[in-house]
Amino acid sequence: MTSLRPSSRIGGFHKLSIPQRIDAVAAFASLGEDEKAHLLNTGNLSADVADHLIENVVGTMNIPVGVATNMKVDGIDRLIPMATEESSVVAAVCNAARQCYDNGGFITSMSGTLMIAQIQLTGVSDPEHARIRILERKTEIQSLCDECDPILVKLGGGFRDLEVRAIQTAGGTMVITHIVVDTRDAMGANAVNTMAEKLAPKISAWTGGQTNLRILSNLADRRLARARCVWRVADIGGEAVRDGMISAYHFADADPYRAATHNKGIMNGISAVVLATGNDTRAVEAGAHAYAARRGHYGSLTRWEITAEGDLAGSIEVPMAVGLVGGATKLHPTAKLALKILGVTSAEELARIIAAVGLAQNFSALKALATTGIQKGHMALHSQNIAMMAGAVGDEIDRVARVLVEKGTVRLDVAESELKKLRGVVA
Numbered sequence: 095m096t097s098l099r100p101s102s103r104i105g106g107f108h109k110l111s112i113p114q115r116i117d118a119v120a121a122f123a124s125l126g127e128d129e130k131a132h133l134l135n136t137g138n139l140s141a142d143v144a145d146h147l148i149e150n151v152v153g154t155m156n157i158p159v160g161v162a163t164n165m166k167v168d169g170i171d172r173l174i175p176m177a178t179e180e181s182s183v184v185a186a187v188c189n190a191a192r193q194c195y196d197n198g199g200f201i202t203s204m205s206g207t208l209m210i211a212q213i214q215l216t217g218v219s220d221p222e223h224a225r226i227r228i229l230e231r232k233t234e235i236q237s238l239c240d241e242c243d244p245i246l247v248k249l250g251g252g253f254r255d256l257e258v259r260a261i262q263t264a265g266g267t268m269v270i271t272h273i274v275v276d277t278r279d280a281m282g283a284n285a286v287n288t289m290a291e292k293l294a295p296k297i298s299a300w301t302g303g304q305t306n307l308r309i310l311s312n313l314a315d316r317r318l319a320r321a322r323c324v325w326r327v328a329d330i331g332g333e334a335v336r337d338g339m340i341s342a343y344h345f346a347d348a349d350p351y352r353a354a355t356h357n358k359g360i361m362n363g364i365s366a367v368v369l370a371t372g373n374d375t376r377a378v379e380a381g382a383h384a385y386a387a388r389r390g391h392y393g394s395l396t397r398w399e400i401t402a403e404g405d406l407a408g409s410i411e412v413p414m415a416v417g418l419v420g421g422a423t424k425l426h427p428t429a430k431l432a433l434k435i436l437g438v439t440s441a442e443e444l445a446r447i448i449a450a451v452g453l454a455q456n457f458s459a460l461k462a463l464a465t466t467g468i469q470k471g472h473m474a475l476h477s478q479n480i481a482m483m484a485g486a487v488g489d490e491i492d493r494v495a496r497v498l499v500e501k502g503t504v505r506l507d508v509a510e511s512e513l514k515k516l517r518g519v520v521a
């Protein structure tokens with residue numbers, strides 16, 4: 095049977111130039127000249143850099159970068175660049191930070207900058223014996239790992255520890271080796287993956303088993319960023335607000351259905367800074383959610399309590415594998431600017447600020463949910479998106495959005511009819 099749709103088998107697509115690839119995609123998807131021109135406009139990321147960051151590039155995707163104000167972290171005022179398509183996210187951080195600014199803002203710390211790489215070993219009949227044999231080689235393993243990255247060692251990083259476990263799986267007993275490496279200002283994936291690949295054949299030789307996977311773990315639980323903050327009860331609207339927020343936290347920590355949404359809100363803030371700084375959002379997200387399930391039950395990434403003075407104390411502890419060197423962080427001009435705006439000089443400093451942003455985000459979400467509900471503030475901003483979707487431009491956007499909010503119906507059909515009315519009056 096012949097397909098009416100064009101074929102996706104485009105040989106040598108990766109070897110084409112960006113304009114040639116756009117032509118091929120345009121032929122496939124019947125794109126017009128305007129659409130091709132849109133793809134060709136890569137904005138403030140040069141086509142050349144984009145083409146070297148990933149494969150088969152045909153364009154770029156612009157996401158707004160907003161700056162969260164009012165943040166004070168460890169006594170230092172910071173402006174926080176956040177890349178997100180979701181309305182309310184930046185405003186939420188500004189609001190939370192404003193309400194704790196006079197009380198000192200956020201205090202942060204970090205467990206270290208250690209990453210783990212795993213080596214999977216199968217096919218050993220005596221896994222406990224094999225485990226001990228690998229552990230005996232710690233000094234040799236340290237030299238082998240450090241030789242892979244002398245620059246990292248010079249910068250104070252390198253191999254730190256060796257852990258080996260025999261685990262039971264559906265495929266039999268496996269011996270899993272962890273190398274623990276201080277990756278300093280690098281996120282560290284390349285460094286630890288190289289070491290794991292170098293070490294794997296040795297592990298096979300020492301044990302007689304077969305090594306299979308050699309890859310970092312995104313459960314970066316030796317790289318925990320921590321932030322805490324106290325909001326004075328008088329600054330947040332009183333005891334009823336405080337108690338509502340704590341009850342919301344208890345709900346999240348007990349129920350995975352709620353915890354997923356609660357943590358998603360936290361990640362709204364975290365991922366926006368991770369993205370703005372050119373770091374790997376998926377690595378941080380995977381680490382955060384795995385960490386939230388570490389007790390064998392998926393729960394909250396934050397903790398909320400009442401202080402002896404009756405104020406609201408919030409804290410967060412979350413794996414934060416971010417770096418300042420390597421990849422998009424160094425190549426993307428907007429990421430470089432984001433780091434300059436933040437004024438950070440180490441990956442640790444960045445990670446700690448990001449944890450504070452996650453806590454701020456959670457504060458605002460819980461406060462809104464425990465009081466007026468999320469829709470009031472959200473719809474006020476969302477109404478502008480709806481106005482734009484209806485075709486409003488320039489000052490029409492605010493005018494249509496205002497009417498939608500006043501009417502309490504933030505809907506596309508209402509926006510379209512309001513825009514028609516507005517243009518009728520103007521005409």
Ligand code: MEV
Pocket residue numbers: 180355356357358359360362459460463468
């Ligand atoms: C929306 O993106 C995030 C929230 O749902 C978070 C939460 O419910 O805690 C508001």
